[in-house]
Amino acid sequence: MCLRVHGIAGGIKDVVLGDVVASSKVIGFEIIKDDEEFKPRFDIVPSSYILEQLAKHVKREGKWIEKLKGNKKPNAFVLPIAAGEKVVSSTRATTFNYIKRYCSDAAVVDMEGNGYLIAARPYHAHGIEVRGISDLIENKEESDAGGSQPIAAANATAFTFGMIDALKMYNKLEKDTNSEDFKKKFVDELIKLYPQEPEQDDIWKRAGGDVSILINTANRRSQWYSALEKLFLGGGGKNITSASLINEIKNDYPQLITDLF
Numbered sequence: 695m696c697l698r699v700h701g702i703a704g705g706i707k708d709v710v711l712g713d714v715v716a717s718s719k720v721i722g723f724e725i726i727k728d729d730e731e732f733k734p735r736f737d738i739v740p741s742s743y744i745l746e747q748l749a750k751h752v753k754r755e756g757k758w759i760e761k762l763k764g765n766k767k768p769n770a771f772v773l774p775i776a777a778g779e780k781v782v783s784s785t786r787a788t789t790f791n792y793i794k795r796y797c798s799d800a801a802v803v804d805m806e807g808n809g810y811l812i813a814a815r816p817y818h819a820h821g822i823e824v825r826g827i828s829d830l831i832e833n834k835e836e837s838d839a840g841g842s843q844p845i846a847a848a849n850a851t852a853f854t855f856g857m858i859d860a861l862k863m864y865n866k867l868e869k870d871t872n873s874e875d876f877k878k879k880f881v882d883e884l885i886k887l888y889p890q891e892p893e894q895d896d897i898w899k900r901a902g903g904d905v906s907i908l909i910n911t912a913n914r915r916s917q918w919y920s921a922l923e924k925l926f927l928g929g930g931g932k933n934i935t936s937a938s939l940i941n942e943i944k945n946d947y948p949q950l951i952t953d954l955f
Contacts, residue, residue: 701847702828703775703804704782706793709827711842712768714853716749717741717775717823721797722808724778734796739811742820743902743933746772748857749822751941754948758856768826768849775823776800777808785832802827824857826850877922880936884918887947892921901942902933 709715722737740746752758753770762768776797780789793803807823814821826846829837884892892898892908898921899905907930909920924930925939 701826701850702843703802703825703846704834705802705827705830706776706790706800708773708801709769709771709830711827711830711837712766712845712849713827714768714770714849715775715802715825715827716746716753716770716772716853716857717807717811717825718746718772719774720807720811720823721774721776721800722778722812723776723793723797724780736796737808737812739808739815741811741822744935744938745820745822745857747902747938747941748860749824749853751944752853752856752860754944755856755860757859758853761852761855762849770853771801773801774799775807775825776803777805778803779805781805782831783834790831803831824850824854877919877926880922881915881918884922884943885914887943888918889914891917895946897939897942897946898931898934900945901939902931902935903939904931904934907931 703715705711705713719738719740722739723734725735725737726733749770749772753772758770759767774797776793778789778793782790782793782803784790793800802825804823804825807825810823811821826849828842828846888894888897891910891914892903893905898908903921903925907924909917911917921930925934925936
């Protein structure tokens with residue numbers, strides 16, 4: 695796993711000073727072809743699916759905020775980040791307008807995220823970027839003078855350690871799934887929540903699973919048990935894990951509290 699905290703970034707939309715953004719993907723906006731017409735050729739690199747889901751879990755649970763001092767509680771987001779080699783310091787800048795036009799889903803802008811994820815790929819490392827919002831592009835110097843940078847960096851660090859804590863818990867969970875007792879309890883819970891089949895509400899697909907491997911039988915318990923057997927043996931789909939499945943279940947049932955989860 696590779697969690698990267700570079701500290702700070704400039705907010706473009708939907709964020710305020712001190713908020714934290716974990717990257718769902720990083721958009722390298724520098725690559726273009728300036729021919730008879732302007733042709734952006736973005737280098738878009740997705741973050742690790744597993745770490746993206748982990749970041750969503752940490753955001754939803756909100757326990758990372760307990761690591762911060764003071765009464766101000768920042769928000770966290772899992773959104774795209776735009777990255778390039780230019781310092782964007784004005785909302786009137788050509789680059790800012792370029793990003794707003796061609797990277798309209800990006801929440802923040804930084805300078806290193808794209809290169810970091812590209813470097814992680816050849817080693818099959820799970821990578822994600824975590825940034826604290828230190829300025830909103832305009833009035834950057836005033837924000838910096840007000841101490842926004844160390845606050846943003848501290849918030850991003852707290853969120854990252856929240857992810858590390860959750861990762862430790864999920865690593866333990868992955869070990870516990872070898873237990874036959876765990877499988878039976880898990881199936882009992884799944885039948886209660888998704889009594890039709892693993893395809894109900896796209897729960898298997900949303901967790902990163904491949905629905906084509908699922909068997910169809912009249913017995914729902916057998917369907918779920920077979921699906922979990924594949925999952926715990928490393929199958930079920932390229933991106934699905936017991937942690938990602940439980941994370942999606944918690945998205946559907948945020949108030950669900952059991953000894954199993």
